[in-house]
Amino acid sequence: MPSRTLTRASGALTALAGLVLTAAATSATAAAAEPAADSATATSAAPIVTVAHRGASAEAPENTLAAIDLAREMGTDWVENDVQRSKDGELVIMHDDTLTRTTDVEEVFPDRAPWKVSDFTWKEIRTLDAGSWKGEEWAGARVPTLKQYMMRVTQNHQKLVLEIKKPELYPGIEKEILTELRKSGWLSRAAVKNKLVVQSFGADSIKTVHELRPDVKTGFLGAPAVADLPEYAAFSDQINSNHGTMSAEYYAAVHALEGPHGRQLESYTWTVDDPARAVELAEWGADGIITNKPDVISEALEDAGFGVAAQ
Numbered sequence: 078m079p080s081r082t083l084t085r086a087s088g089a090l091t092a093l094a095g096l097v098l099t100a101a102a103t104s105a106t107a108a109a110a111e112p113a114a115d116s117a118t119a120t121s122a123a124p125i126v127t128v129a130h131r132g133a134s135a136e137a138p139e140n141t142l143a144a145i146d147l148a149r150e151m152g153t154d155w156v157e158n159d160v161q162r163s164k165d166g167e168l169v170i171m172h173d174d175t176l177t178r179t180t181d182v183e184e185v186f187p188d189r190a191p192w193k194v195s196d197f198t199w200k201e202i203r204t205l206d207a208g209s210w211k212g213e214e215w216a217g218a219r220v221p222t223l224k225q226y227m228m229r230v231t232q233n234h235q236k237l238v239l240e241i242k243k244p245e246l247y248p249g250i251e252k253e254i255l256t257e258l259r260k261s262g263w264l265s266r267a268a269v270k271n272k273l274v275v276q277s278f279g280a281d282s283i284k285t286v287h288e289l290r291p292d293v294k295t296g297f298l299g300a301p302a303v304a305d306l307p308e309y310a311a312f313s314d315q316i317n318s319n320h321g322t323m324s325a326e327y328y329a330a331v332h333a334l335e336g337p338h339g340r341q342l343e344s345y346t347w348t349v350d351d352p353a354r355a356v357e358l359a360e361w362g363a364d365g366i367i368t369n370k371p372d373v374i375s376e377a378l379e380d381a382g383f384g385v386a387a388q
Contacts, residue, residue, distance in 0.1 A: 167198075348368060355377055
């Protein structure tokens, strides 16, 4: 009897040990799988900001309220615009420094060549058709003021990359733009942190913005030499360059530096309407893509594993 009892006990212990080892092996297998999942997540593509260049300008007349409304319908949070100043001091949304390409100014004011923005009052500019050149369905669209534009992007819950266009033509425009942004509620702490970038090709203009409002996120439009990037990082949070000038090495050089707010320098790249090119730039390190076709580019980036940036 004692021997049988010992044999049974030994058998039970052996079975128990087997169960423990099996459970341990299962646990180890699961644990080994977890880091792999984490690793896959860690190496997945970073979100990219898609910015609607002058609104959804491939389809709607650029820099009009219709263009930013269409961008909203496409699900695009970020829009980009250009700000200039009329003869009587009104800040208006217009890319070119003349009104000829995107309005009927030559028909309405045939004797006012060369039809510079700065040669017309706001009362005159507001009469122009800024939509028909893009198609009959856009007839009657108007050139908006900055105030009108800010009201609409606020209403649309959109975010803004604001370009100061040709600041050398408009002395003091930086302060005027900041004043309007403040009046529109766009210089609050939350707005400055999450939904506004002010950019320009004029380095001095961006320096001025940074000096007047150091909290505002800024971008320099261009591709400075790598050796000069630290100088720009002193006053600009972004180096926003034409896609034809970009390379993986240049993105790496930008990202190696911190901007004036102590965060990694960024790069929004323009103007990219080809989906394959957008994905290539994202793979190289682009933080944002500025495009006339935000719906097409957003879809391409998402299909490639680049999500929508939550900023």
